[in-house]
Amino acid sequence: MTGASTAARRNVPAFDVEAVRREFPILSTTAHGKKLVFLDSGASAQKSRAVIEAISSVYESRYANIHRGVYQLSQFATEAYEAARVKVQRFIGAGSPSEIVFTKGATEAINLVAATYGVKFLKAGDEIIVSALEHHANIVPWQLLRERNGIVLKVVPVDDTGAFQLDAYERLLSPRTRIVAVTQASNALGIKPPIAAVTRLAHAAGAIVLIDGAQGVVHEPVDVRAMDCDFYVFSGHKLYGPGGIGVLYGKTKLLEAMPPYQGGGDMILSVSFEATEFAPPPARFEAGTPPIADAIGLGAAIDFLNGLDRAAVLAHEEALLAHATAALSAIKGVRLYGTAPDKAAIVSFTLAGVHPHDIGTILDHEGIAVRVGHHCAQPIMDRFGIPGTVRASFGLYNTLDEVDALARGLAKVREIFG
Amino acid sequence: MSGLRELYQEVILDHSKAPRNYGKLEAPTGASHGHNPLCGDTVAIYLRIKDGVVEDIRFDGRGCAISMASASMMTEILKGRSVADVKEMFERFHGLVTTGHEACEGGFETADLDKLVVLAGVREFPMRVKCATLAWHTMKAALAGEADEVSTE
Numbered sequence: 001m002t003g004a005s006t007a008a009r010r011n012v013p014a015f016d017v018e019a020v021r022r023e024f025p026i027l028s029t030t031a032h033g034k035k036l037v038f039l040d041s042g043a044s045a046q047k048s049r050a051v052i053e054a055i056s057s058v059y060e061s062r063y064a065n066i067h068r069g070v071y072q073l074s075q076f077a078t079e080a081y082e083a084a085r086v087k088v089q090r091f092i093g094a095g096s097p098s099e100i101v102f103t104k105g106a107t108e109a110i111n112l113v114a115a116t117y118g119v120k121f122l123k124a125g126d127e128i129i130v131s132a133l134e135h136h137a138n139i140v141p142w143q144l145l146r147e148r149n150g151i152v153l154k155v156v157p158v159d160d161t162g163a164f165q166l167d168a169y170e171r172l173l174s175p176r177t178r179i180v181a182v183t184q185a186s187n188a189l190g191i192k193p194p195i196a197a198v199t200r201l202a203h204a205a206g207a208i209v210l211i212d213g214a215q216g217v218v219h220e221p222v223d224v225r226a227m228d229c230d231f232y233v234f235s236g237h238k239l240y241g242p243g244g245i246g247v248l249y250g251k252t253k254l255l256e257a258m259p260p261y262q263g264g265g266d267m268i269l270s271v272s273f274e275a276t277e278f279a280p281p282p283a284r285f286e287a288g289t290p291p292i293a294d295a296i297g298l299g300a301a302i303d304f305l306n307g308l309d310r311a312a313v314l315a316h317e318e319a320l321l322a323h324a325t326a327a328l329s330a331i332k333g334v335r336l337y338g339t340a341p342d343k344a345a346i347v348s349f350t351l352a353g354v355h356p357h358d359i360g361t362i363l364d365h366e367g368i369a370v371r372v373g374h375h376c377a378q379p380i381m382d383r384f385g386i387p388g389t390v391r392a393s394f395g396l397y398n399t400l401d402e403v404d405a406l407a408r409g410l411a412k413v414r415e416i417f418g
Numbered sequence: 419m420s421g422l423r424e425l426y427q428e429v430i431l432d433h434s435k436a437p438r439n440y441g442k443l444e445a446p447t448g449a450s451h452g453h454n455p456l457c458g459d460t461v462a463i464y465l466r467i468k469d470g471v472v473e474d475i476r477f478d479g480r481g482c483a484i485s486m487a488s489a490s491m492m493t494e495i496l497k498g499r500s501v502a503d504v505k506e507m508f509e510r511f512h513g514l515v516t517t518g519h520e521a522c523e524g525g526f527e528t529a530d531l532d533k534l535v536v537l538a539g540v541r542e543f544p545m546r547v548k549c550a551t552l553a554w555h556t557m558k559a560a561l562a563g564e565a566d567e568v569s570t571e
Contacts, residue, residue, distance in 0.1 A: 353435070355482035357457050358426070361543060365422050373457050387458040387480060416426050417483075 015312040021397045023048045023304070034367025037402045042187055042215060042346055042393025043371050045240045047301075054300030055242060058293040065289055067266055081292050084299030085282070091302045092213075092232060093223035094249050101255070101282040102295050105246035106214040107137040109233035110181070112248055112285060113210060114141040116258040118179070124150030127176045129207075131156040131164055131193055132383050133186035136376045138212045142181065152176070156193075158383060162186070163340035164193035170201060177207040184216025188377035188391065189338025190321075190346030192216070199228050208254065214238055218395075219317060219344045221310055224249050236294065240395070241301030245294035248285070255281035262287040313396045317345040320394045320403060327407040334410070337389055345394035348375075351410060354417045356388045362416060363390075366409040424539035425546070426483065429491075434483035439493035443476040452479075452556030452568040454548055459485045461553050463560045472496050472504060475557070482549050488537055489553035495533060501561065508558055514538050515550045 021027050024046045029036050038046060058080065064073040066081045082097070089097045103109040118141075122128075128142050132155055142153050154177075156169045164182075173180075180202040185192045199209045208230040213222060217234040224232045231254070236245040250258075260267055260278050264287030269277040278284050305313075324347045328334045333352035351359055360372035373388040374381045381388055392406055443449075443464035452461045459481030466474040475496050477489045492511075496504050511534055540550045548570040559568045 357459075357482040357546070357549065358484070361425070361546060362422060378458075381458075416422070417431060 015309065015316040015396075017316060017397065017399055020308070021399075023050065024397050025049060025052070027397060031367040031369065032365050034365075037366075037368040037405045039392040039394065039398065039402065039406060040369045040371050041218075041395030041398075042238070042391065044237045044243070045218065045395050046397070047242065048240055048304050050304045051241055051297050051300045055293045055297040058296050063293065066292055067283075077292055080296045080299075081290070084295045087299040087302045088247055091222070091306070092217070092247075092249060093225050095225060096252060098281055099249055099252055099255065101248040101250065101285045102290050103233075103246045103248050103285075104244055104291075105235040105237070106212060106233045107141075107235075107246075109231075109246055109248035110137055110210065110212065111141045111144075112261045113231055113233075113250075114145045116261050116285075117208075117254065118142075118145040118151070119148065120257075120259055122149050122151050122178050125152060125176060126178045127152045127154055127172075127174060128179045128181060129154045129156060129169070129172050129177060129202075130181050131169075131183065132158045132380055133162070133164065133183055133189065133191055133193065134181070134377065134379070135183065135187050135212065135214065136378070137214070138181050138183060138210075139379065142179075151178075155379070156182075158191070158380070159340075161340040162189045162191040162338035162380075163342075164191065164198075166194055166197055169198065173201060173205040173207070175206065177202070177205050179210060180207050181210040181212065183212040183214075184222075185219065185344035185346075186338065186377070186380065187215050187346070187393075188375040188380050188389070189348050190215075190343040190393075191338045191340050192342045192344060194342075195227060195229075203228070215344055215346070220314055230254055236298040236301065239298070239301055240304065242291075242294040242297040244291045245298050247298075250281070252281070255285070258285075260287065261285050264288045266290075308396070317394055317396060320398055320400065321345040321347065323400050324392060324394070324403045324406070327403055328410070331407060331410055331414075333414070337384055337386075346391060347393075348389040348391045350386060350389055351413060354413055356390045358417070359390050359410070359413050362413045363406070363409045366405070366412060368406055368409045370406070421539065421542045425543060427536050427539070429533075429536050430483060430487040433487035433490040437477075437486055437490035439476045439490065439497070441476050441478055443474055446560075448560040448563055450556050450560035450568055452552045452559070452570075454481070454485075454552055454570040456571065457482065457549070459549065459552060461485065461489050461556050463489075463553065463557045465557070465560045467501060467561075470501050472499050472501070477553060481552070482546075484537070484540060484546055484549040485552050488550045491533060491537070492553050492557060496557070504557075504561065508554055511537075511554055512551060515540050515547055517541075 062076045064077045066078040085097045085100045088100045154172045202209045210231040211229045213234040232249040237243040267287040337348045356372035371391045446464040447467045448465040461479035464476045475493045540546045556568045
């Protein structure tokens with residue numbers, strides 16, 4: 001299967017991956033003297049020239065602190081920062097820019113919800129449901145809340161294909177369920193839970209829903225209002241944007257009811273030693289000077305994606321996934337994990353008799369960057385009884401040839417290990 | 419590729435596929451668990467010391483070829499040695515895989531050290547040095563009677 005044929009079948013324009021690759025300077029570098037084959041975008045994606053230049057441009061000509069200065073430069077920076085917020089709002093279909101809180105990343109966004117909404121509104125015995133597919137970032141914050149509030153954490157199991165068990169989820173829902181926190185796409189396996197049904201059932205049970213979009217937002221258009229989720233989080237760095245910036249989307253009525261996350265400057269209306277009045281969202285949750293250039297860089301990453309035909313990008317990624325699944329399945333000793341049909345462009349696998357770390361080292365010498373280990377998702381590794389896998393996670397700039405390079409790299413592993 | 423071939427020499431692959439002295443030891447005088455949280459490798463070392471000599475040493479656990487081979491080779495080399503020799507060997511091995519130089523001169527047969535020199539290839543792979551040293555650190559803890567888990571981090 002090729003990207004072009006998939007595109008044709010789906011009646012979307014062909015996606016010019018070579019043109020896109022030229023926009024990412026790092027893709028023309030080498031590793032160990034070999035052409036870099038970067039298959040670790042699920043950990044952190046590479047940055048386009050547009051993003052790199054947007055950040056440089058802030059520091060070269062538009063940088064000052066925001067929301068403070070009366071001078072022109074500060075106004076420029078403030079406008080650019082707030083414009084980035086509007087870009088995020090439109091990108092995920094939120095109703096208002098005030099529903100977009102900038103955070104350090106998806107991890108901080110989930111911690112923020114646990115530490116504010118969770119601490120204020122959940123009591124001992126209240127229940128939070130997550131799935132077995134979650135990244136540690138969507139497990140540990142709830143465990144910290146459990147230590148503090150005595151909440152009960154329940155886990156939706158997956159079947160042997162990695163598929164989210166909707167019937168088990170329905171049975172876990174109870175009148176005590178307050179929060180359902182589920183990934184849009186598993187970082188370790190790529191599996192996509194049925195978010196629409198998850199959200200509908202949670203709301204019917206009176207619970208709110210947090211979607212971890214760290215992987216999901218990268219691969220498909222997101223509309224938080226159509227999803228009807230209450231919170232949605234993602235990181236800029238996986239979306240071809242800079243590190244250190246992420247997003248918490250929250251419905252206005254929830255954000256307004258939440259206490260501050262951290263105290264400091266920029267999140268208050270007035271401060272005296274007797275009493276402090278907090279600013280409304282989103283400022284209430286953005287204490288201190290934010291990563292201004294990085295927020296603007298995230299806006300540039302969104303502009304870059306909006307400049308592409310996202311349906312064609314998705315078709316291209318589906319072609320990469322299909323080709324990788326077929327090519328790896330054909331290799332003796334390869335076992336794929338996460339074989340359920342609804343998946344993001346991630347393949348996770350083991351090779352019989354060879355530890356993932358040894359595979360990673362050998363592939364590295366072929367210039368191929370993959371992630372090996374538990375992918376910060378140990379519970380799902382335990383579910384399958386393995387310490388870890390090799391994971392190839394594809395970005396929009398990957399090619400079918402790179403998938404073939406991965407298959408050749410695995411042949412090299414076999415050659416060495418016999 | 420030369421670096422890779424040096425790292426994955428036949429002897430290392432052989433030890434990783436068919437580890438020597440694998441399993442638990444009855445009535446050990448010292449035992450310790452080691453863990454590398456970055457990759458999930460685990461190793462347990464069981465020692466029986468009698469009259470200042472390693473009478474028996476075994477290990478179990480799971481991990482990459484480097485960590486398993488290193489543990490296997492270590493048990494082969496340390497069996498029958500005096501505790502003083504074991505401690506010195508630890509230093510020499512550590513020097514070998516981190517700097518390429520033995521940390522100090524000791525009274526070993528050259529052949530003993532040659533067996534370990536095959537692991538010196540990890541020097542070129544900074545992310546993998548801990549794979550080679552995990553078993554040794556865990557052995558040292560077992561020798562010292564430290565029951566707490568050894569972590570590479």
